[in-house]
Amino acid sequence: xxxxxxxxxxxxxxxxxxxxxxxxxxxxxxxxxxxxxxxxxxxxxxxxxxxxxxxxxxxxxxxxxxxxxxxxxxxxxxxxxxxxxxxxxxxxxxxxxxxxxxxxxxxxxxxxxxxxxxxxxxxxxxxxxxxxxxxxxxxxxxxxxxxxxxxxxxxxxxxxxxxxxxxxxxxxxxxxxxxxxxxxxxxxxxxxxxxxxxxxxxxxxxxxxxxxxxxxxxxxxxxxxxxxxxxxxxxxxxxxxxxxxxxxxxxxxxxxxxxxxxxxxxxxxxxxxxxxxxxxxxxxxxxxxxxxxxxxxxxxxxxxxxxxxxxxxxxxxxxxxxxxxxxxxxxxxxxxxxxxxxxxxxxxxxxxxxxxxxxxxxxxxxxxxxxxxxxxxxxxxxxxxxxxxxxxxxxxxxxxxxxxxxxxxxxxxxxxxxxxxxxxxxxxxxxxxxxxxxxxxxxxx
Numbered sequence: 051x052x053x054x055x056x057x058x059x060x061x062x063x064x065x066x067x068x069x070x071x072x073x074x075x076x077x078x079x080x081x082x083x084x085x086x087x088x089x090x091x092x093x094x095x096x097x098x099x100x101x102x103x104x105x106x107x108x109x110x111x112x113x114x115x116x117x118x119x120x121x122x123x124x125x126x127x128x129x130x131x132x133x134x135x136x137x138x139x140x141x142x143x144x145x146x147x148x149x150x151x152x153x154x155x156x157x158x159x160x161x162x163x164x165x166x167x168x169x170x171x172x173x174x175x176x177x178x179x180x181x182x183x184x185x186x187x188x189x190x191x192x193x194x195x196x197x198x199x200x201x202x203x204x205x206x207x208x209x210x211x212x213x214x215x216x217x218x219x220x221x222x223x224x225x226x227x228x229x230x231x232x233x234x235x236x237x238x239x240x241x242x243x244x245x246x247x248x249x250x251x252x253x254x255x256x257x258x259x260x261x262x263x264x265x266x267x268x269x270x271x272x273x274x275x276x277x278x279x280x281x282x283x284x285x286x287x288x289x290x291x292x293x294x295x296x297x298x299x300x301x302x303x304x305x306x307x308x309x310x311x312x313x314x315x316x317x318x319x320x321x322x323x324x325x326x327x328x329x330x331x332x333x334x335x336x337x338x339x340x341x342x343x344x345x346x347x348x349x350x351x352x353x354x355x356x357x358x359x360x361x362x363x364x365x366x367x368x369x370x371x372x373x374x375x376x377x378x379x380x381x382x383x384x385x386x387x388x389x390x391x392x393x394x395x396x397x398x399x400x401x402x403x404x405x406x407x408x409x410x411x412x413x414x415x416x417x418x419x420x421x422x423x424x425x426x427x428x429x430x431x432x433x434x435x436x437x438x439x440x441x442x443x444x445x446x447x448x449x450x451x452x453x454x455x456x457x458x459x460x461x462x463x464x465x466x467x468x469x470x471x472x473x474x475x476x477x478x479x480x481x482x483x484x485x486x487x488x489x490x491x492x493x494x495x
Contacts, residue, residue, distance in 0.1 A: 052107055054122045055100075060091055060403075066118045067091045068271050069111050078106045085211055086124065089117075090272040090367070095399040097212040104128040116271065206233040216398060217242045273368035284430045288344070288465040292425040293474055297482045298446055300456040305488050315383060322458075322485075323415050324386035326438055329484035331357050331378040331385075332491060334411060337477040339469045340434040341410050351468060360412030360429050361389055363396035371429050372401045373409035417441060423459040433468040436481065437461040458485070 060067060070088040074080055080100045087098040108125040111117050206214070206221060213235055214221050224241045226233045270278070302325050309320045334341040334357050342353040359377035363370050372395070374380070374388045395401050412429045417440035426437045439459035446455035460482060464474045484491050 051128045053102065053126050053128055055102065055124045055126065056120050057089070057117050057123045059119050060089070060096055066116050067096075069113055069115050069117055069123075070095060071113050072109060074106050074109075076106050076109055080104065080106060080126075085215070088212070090399075091403075094273070094370075094401050094403060095212070095367075097215075099211075102126050102128055114269075210235050210238060212400060213398065214238045273365070273370060277368045277370070280430050281427050284428045287430075288428050289467060290425070290428065290463050291466045291469075291471065291474065292461055292463045293471075293478055294423055294459060294461050295478050295482050296457060296459045297486050298448065298455045299441060299458045299485045302485045302488050303441060303456045318383040318386045319390060320382060320386040322441060323389055323413070323438065324382055325488060326436070326481070326485060327359060327361075327374075327377065327385050327389065327413060328382050328491065329481045330411065330413060330436060331359065331380075332484065333477050333480040335378065336480065337473055339473050340464060340477050342433050342468050343410070343431050344433075344465065344467050354410045356410070358408050358410045360409035360432065360435075361392050362412060362414035362426075362429075362435075363393050363401075365397050365399065367399060370396050370401055370406060371409060371412055372396060372405040373412075375408075411435070413438065417458070423461045425461060426463045428463055428465060432465075434462060434464040434474075434477070437463075460485075 057067060067089040068091075070090050072087050074084075074086045080086060080103065082101070082103045083099045085097045086100045086106075089096055089098055104126040106124065107127045110122050110124060117123060210233055211221065213219075214224070217238065219238055219242050221233055221238075224233050224237050227237050227240075228234065299322065302322060305325065306321055309315045309318075338353045338355075341357060342351055345352050356376050357378040358373040358375055360371040360373040363372065372392045374385070374392065377385065377388070380388065392401070392405070395405075409429055409432055411432055412426075412435040414426050414435060415438045416424050416426075417438050420440055422439045422442070424437050424439075426435045428435050437460070439461070441456050441458045443454055444457050445452050446457055448455055460478060462474055462478045469477075
């Protein structure tokens, strides 16, 4: 029996997606939930698992094509051809949503687990995929000659399989750390770190040159298209005001150095970004106008009593701003871990659409590019965004004398409909006070 698989709604409410690459070819035999393609939406690259087991009959799109949701993407010759074909309208309804679709093959037994390499020890820790893990040390590196291949395909989720593919990791060689037998993101990352797998460069959009090769044309698609639309909407909807403040952050940088030297905290990689994030969370509690949004339809100003802190991340596909939920509840080390996790996930192109929605305030670190200051554009729906400039060692007045100090420029853009100049200035100074003297954070709540 031949059936068509239509591109499903990817759980984002977007009307189309670009086919990045096929991972199968016509004539291939595929298993249920086997990854068949990678598609890019306006927000992320997503792995597309197969909803059927059978033979690939026809691929209806080529890499680089933009496919509308509901359009036929692939046709299968299914195993067991005597099954009745569903009516066309039923077939369209039967296409499952990509997020979590396709039931795994049922089995009363867990997948066979690979044998451990002798002479080494490993620590098994059950964790959530979203948690940041430090891989336990191993005395021996597993190699294919000590691996017992399972009879079933390793159990994992589509995002984890995407990560494994990007890192060049064979999931058959990875052992699940938890009792469920499901391989997690942390398991893949720990294995990659153990065997020294390098992360490849992200796949960039296809480009074409004109006949004289004097220009290069890149299709405006995916994340870049979405970001451009959002920035234009923000710039022409919210009246932006930007204020600057240059400060001595030597005490904050000394704190960073001491935390890195502390063995108990070294793995958290606490930097100036995490300290600034903590300062922002504290200041927003005292200046709620910076943590609000303008609801034009309801004619109301909505103040948030929580902080979903957006972290602007530059990727090969464009700018994304995932956010840390309830950041005000996190300690400094937890904020540092969350920032690193968001950045790594964004660079891998695997940020979940839900993680880019519902932000209340954002931070962008332009200093990592050697820039002293800028005028950041608000993330749509937010009242403020803080840009951190580069930390530079330069002469500065200190205790009545000139000394070499670590100096940084802060730039705060805010929506003048929601925030008056006085409120913006007081918020900026309060954030700066924590960076100038981190001990002041003990006085705030």
